[in-house]
Amino acid sequence: MILRYYADAEISEWHDHALRLLKTLHDEYGITVEIDRIDEQHGLITDFPGEVRYPTPEDVYERDLKRNRELNQVIEQTPSEAFKRYGKLDIAGNISVVDDGGTVWWASTLPGYADGYRLDAESRTAMDFLEDIAASPSNRLCVECLSLLDGDESFCPNCGYEVP
């Protein structure tokens, strides 16, 4: 499993916090983290424990999001509605969960925190997601099969993995 950050989040505090949380997830849980820096807005990224690449937003959209059936099933909007609003790509600041084969299984569709969005937005935001899994990965996803969890399961409903 890979956590991929489409950087940079527009607000520098969010960006810095995302980098810190990804480092924590790498160091404490051994999760592979990486960055596709599609919109460089803040400073140089140093001391990051994963790969940092500089693709174009178009490349990322084509590779990860466009016509992605797995993703389409778990997010509320279609990938094109979520990331290509009015024909303009809007991806930076989001986080995705990628399997070892390179398929994106989940992606946030709102780059910030749920505050400021409507009440049920928490499951869709990048920052809440990162904070949740940094606190306890099993609250949000099964590390075996990458299924999203509600947080109160003792077994993953998809693969049966015993959630610690």
Ligand SMILES: [Zn+2]
């Ligand atoms: Zn599972």
